[in-house]
Amino acid sequence: MLPLPLLLAPLFVEHTAYLGAQPCGPGATTGCYTNYLQLADLDGDGALDVLIPNAEGYFEQDGGGEPLVWLRNDGGFTFTDRSADLGGGFSGWLRQVAIGDVDGDGSLDVYAPSAWGDADALFINDGAGHFTDEAASRLGGFHAHAGAARFADVDGDGDLDLIVAEWGQPDPTAGGWSIDLFLNDGTGHFTLADSQLPTVPAGSPGTPVDVDDADVDGDIDLDLLIDLHDHSPKLWLNDGSGHFTDATTQLDAVQSGLHYNPVFCDVDGDGALDLFVDNAGDGSTNEELQMNDGTGHFTDESAARLDAAGDFGSDDNGVACLDVDGDGHFDAAVASLSGNERVLANDGTGHFTLVAGAFTAESDSTLWLDFGDLNGDGRLDAVTGQGESGNFLNRLYVGTNGLAADTRPPQFRAIEPVAAMQNGSPVRIRFAVEDESTSDVGPRLSDAHVAYTLAGGAAQSAKATFMGGDLFRAVIPGQAPGATITWHVCATDLAGNQACSTDATYSVVCATCNTTPGGGKHGCSCELGEDSGSLYGSLLVAAAIAFARRRRRT
Numbered sequence: 001m002l003p004l005p006l007l008l009a010p011l012f013v014e015h016t017a018y019l020g021a022q023p024c025g026p027g028a029t030t031g032c033y034t035n036y037l038q039l040a041d042l043d044g045d046g047a048l049d050v051l052i053p054n055a056e057g058y059f060e061q062d063g064g065g066e067p068l069v070w071l072r073n074d075g076g077f078t079f080t081d082r083s084a085d086l087g088g089g090f091s092g093w094l095r096q097v098a099i100g101d102v103d104g105d106g107s108l109d110v111y112a113p114s115a116w117g118d119a120d121a122l123f124i125n126d127g128a129g130h131f132t133d134e135a136a137s138r139l140g141g142f143h144a145h146a147g148a149a150r151f152a153d154v155d156g157d158g159d160l161d162l163i164v165a166e167w168g169q170p171d172p173t174a175g176g177w178s179i180d181l182f183l184n185d186g187t188g189h190f191t192l193a194d195s196q197l198p199t200v201p202a203g204s205p206g207t208p209v210d211v212d213d214a215d216v217d218g219d220i221d222l223d224l225l226i227d228l229h230d231h232s233p234k235l236w237l238n239d240g241s242g243h244f245t246d247a248t249t250q251l252d253a254v255q256s257g258l259h260y261n262p263v264f265c266d267v268d269g270d271g272a273l274d275l276f277v278d279n280a281g282d283g284s285t286n287e288e289l290q291m292n293d294g295t296g297h298f299t300d301e302s303a304a305r306l307d308a309a310g311d312f313g314s315d316d317n318g319v320a321c322l323d324v325d326g327d328g329h330f331d332a333a334v335a336s337l338s339g340n341e342r343v344l345a346n347d348g349t350g351h352f353t354l355v356a357g358a359f360t361a362e363s364d365s366t367l368w369l370d371f372g373d374l375n376g377d378g379r380l381d382a383v384t385g386q387g388e389s390g391n392f393l394n395r396l397y398v399g400t401n402g403l404a405a406d407t408r409p410p411q412f413r414a415i416e417p418v419a420a421m422q423n424g425s426p427v428r429i430r431f432a433v434e435d436e437s438t439s440d441v442g443p444r445l446s447d448a449h450v451a452y453t454l455a456g457g458a459a460q461s462a463k464a465t466f467m468g469g470d471l472f473r474a475v476i477p478g479q480a481p482g483a484t485i486t487w488h489v490c491a492t493d494l495a496g497n498q499a500c501s502t503d504a505t506y507s508v509v510c511a512t513c514n515t516t517p518g519g520g521k522h523g524c525s526c527e528l529g530e531d532s533g534s535l536y537g538s539l540l541v542a543a544a545i546a547f548a549r550r551r552r553r554t
Contacts, residue, residue, distance in 0.1 A: 011324055011343060011358045012382050012397035018077040019383075019396050023067050024054065031392040032066045033057065034385035036096045039372040040441050042108055043082075043129030046494070047073040048372040048444070050383055052394065053094035053112065058387070059172045059207065061116045065091040068112055072129070077375050077398070086110070086123055087133035093118065095209070099441050100151030100160045100466070102138075103188030108441075113146035113164055120144050124188065138189045139182065145169045147177075147229075150440065152213035152222045152468030155242030156428070158475070159184040160468070165208035165226060175205040179226060183242065198236055198246040206231035212440075213468040214264040214273050217296030220416045220430045222468045223247075225275070227262050233277070237296060251275075252290050252300040255282035261318030261368060264469070265330045265438050268350030270294065271413055273470075276319040276332060284308055286316055287334060291350065307344060307353045314339035317367050322380060322437035324355070326404025328411065330434075333358075335369040335384060341397075359397060365389045371437040372444055378405040378495050380437060409499035410435045410443060410491040413470060418487075418506040424478040427506065429462075431489045432470045442466050444494050450474040451500070452487035464489070481510040 024032035032054035039048040050073070054066035068090040071079040083089055090112065098111040107125040114120055120142050123131035135141065148165040155161065161184050168176030178200050182190035206228030213222040217237060224244060226234040232253045236244040257279035264273040272292040280288040285306040290298035318335040324343060325331070332344040332352060343358035359382075368385040375381065379399035386392045413432035421427055429450050435443040448464035464474035472491075479485060484507045490500040 009357075009400060009402050010360050011355065011400060011402045012341070012360070013400055014360045014362055014395055015077070015398045016393060016395045018079065018398075019050070019071060019394065020079055020081065022394060023069060023081075023083075024392065031386060031394050032069070033387040033392055034367060034394055035387055036094075036368045037370055037383060037385045037394070038097070038099055038440055039370045039374070039383065040099050040108055042070060042099075042110075042125065043072060044107055044127060045073075046446070047075060047376070048374055048494075049073045049082075050079065051097065051099065051110065052385065053097045055093040055095055055115055061093055065093055067091045068094060068097070073374060075376065077396075082129065085129055086131045087121060090121055090123075090133075092121075095146060096148045098149040098151045098162065100468075102151065102160050102162075102184060104159060104186065104465075109188070111149055111151070111162060113142075113144035113149050115144075115146055115167075117143050117145050117169065120146075134188075140190075142182075144180075145172070147172065147208045148211045148227075150211045150213055150468070153465075153471075153473065154181070154213070154222050154224075154238055154244075154468075155183065156221060156240060156430075156467075156473070157186070158465060158473060159186045159188075160466075161242065162190055163211050163213070163224065165211045167207050167209075172207050173230075175203050175207075177204060177206055177208050177228070179208070179211075179224075181242070193242070196243045198244055209260055210262065212262060212264060215414070215432060215469055215471060216264070216273055216292060218272065218294055218414065220414060220432065220471065222471060223296070225262060225264070227259060227277075229260065230258055233259075233262065235296070247296065250297045252298055254280035254288055255300070256280060257286075258315075261320075261335070263319045263321055263438055265321035266413055266434065267291075267321075267330050267332075267346055267352075269329065269348070273413075274298075274350065276321070278319045278334065279316040281306075286314060287319060287332075289350075289352075305351050309354045318369060320369060320371060320438055322371050323408075324358075324380070324403055326406070326408060328408055330438075331355075333369065333371070333382070335366040337365045337367070337388065341366060341369065341382075341384065362395060363390065364393070364395065366395075370439055372439070373399075373406070373494060378407070379403045380406075406436050406493065406495040407497065408436075409497040410445065410493050411499065412489065412491070412501055415489055415501055415504075418504065420507050420509050421478075422509055424480060424508050426478045427476040427485075428473060429476065429487070429489065430467070430471055430473045431464075431501075433472060433491045434470060435491075435493045438470075442468070443470055443491075445491050446494055446496075447492040447498075448472045448474075448490070450476060450487055450489050452476050452485050454479065455484045455486075479508050481508050483508045 022031035056063040122135035151160040162182040210227040315338040344352035464472040
């Protein structure tokens with residue numbers, strides 16, 4: 001545990017020169033207007049690259065288009081600009097991008113929606129980090145006015161769907177926002193399915209600048225939080241099939257401020273995802289922390305849980321969850337527009353204290369930040385996106401020896417239970433994983449799978465795919481009636497730390513019986529069916545919540 005509130009040396013030291021000459025200047029002292037960025041392994045080499053969408057201005061279309069920048073990580077804080085491999089190089093007005101494997105080939109693809117009605121781009125990865133824009137054939141040539149976007153498997157069928165948050169036009173601040181849902185057919189081709197979303201009344205106030213997908217009510221599917229820049233966020237709950245209802249009344253209204261980048265993470269170890277909202281406190285705190293009761297009902301407990309000394313009266317632009325001291329509890333990092341980035345340390349019960357001087361002091365205007373180990377030393381590093389004022393120079397911060405090296409395996413926040421399966425159907429198993437830090441592309445894992453054995457048989461494995469939020473999904477093939485299957489889930493992080501859950505079992509029973517014309521039993525026969533969410537139902541929702549309640553960090 002860090003000595004609080006004092007710290008003898010910074011946790012993160014600025015070394016922006018490692019990023020090389022930045023575009024839009026160009027040079028070492030100026031950069032692009034960056035609203036958003038993500039660390040992700042785009043070429044499959046095991047190292048986290050930096051992907052930076054850019055757009056001059058925030059709620060207005062200033063100047064010409066700016067480049068979508070991909071800095072490939074070559075190791076040892078050496079980066080190569082590979083932006084030309086994104087469809088030959090792309091410039092436009094991008095506020096956010098969405099990153100995920102949309103065609104199931106194991107490589108990350110990139111959706112780049114226009115903020116101002118130009119043609120969107122959907123860059124499909126060939127697996128080696130060469131991208132082709134296939135938006136015309138896969139998205140029907142969609143033209144967004146997007147403040148945010150996210151890939152998420154909202155219907156539980158094993159492929160990533162697409163959520164696009166559209167701000168009003170021509171003036172994004174005048175209201176009239178909407179959300180679009182595109183369902184994936186499994187091959188990375190998308191169909192609009194807005195009828196599955198709540199109706200947003202025409203002219204609704206607010207400007208959507210972020211969308212988060214998270215399992216807030218413990219039923220192990222992905223719900224949606226729509227962050228409205230100058231109004232309280234909206235919360236939409238998923239019924240498991242990708243149909244959503246408005247449950248905004250389950251949130252406490254944010255107190256004040258202009259917020260940009262909320263984050264969900266479990267801060268008190270009860271298995272439920274709590275919510276940080278940046279720049280939204282009531283004045284006693286700058287950030288707002290809403291605690292989840294496990295059913296998706298939230299209560300603002302900021303005054304009791306956040307150290308007011310950690311605010312400095314600053315104008316903040318985002319919160320990320322990360323474990324800086326290796327104790328298995330999520331701490332928080334705050335991106336600041338008007339001051340230095342800050343760290344708030346968690347005492348393990350969800351009460352936070354300022355870690356003084358956690359970042360070296362820099363005079364800049366941070367609009368986003370993301371964390372990951374960029375040089376393979378087992379410690380988190382950080383990259384921040386700059387805009388609005390100053391020289392727009394994005395920054396890299398190297399994690400120092402003051403940070404705990406990553407020796408802790410991932411933690412399972414929740415695992416979906418399995419009841420006796422009828423008719424030999426395949427079994428879908430979903431589970432939630434926490435690791436060193438949160439990100440919009442999920443916990444940073446090298447592997448996730450379900451290991452299973454039949455009685456007397458050899459061990460087998462079913463690969464798990466990322467769903468969104470912190471959720472993963474795997475399918476155990478259907479087995480013959482009478483079989484008993486023993487299974488557990490495993491996850492390995494980028495530092496090589498592996499965790500596996502305890503064994504669970506289920507049996508396959510036969511429930512379809514043929515009868516003779518005379519009405520007598522002719523015996524039972526079972527057929528292998530398709531993977532179906534209907535096999536789970538409300539009974540398993542209750543069981544999943546009960547399972548999550550038993551989980552605690554160690």
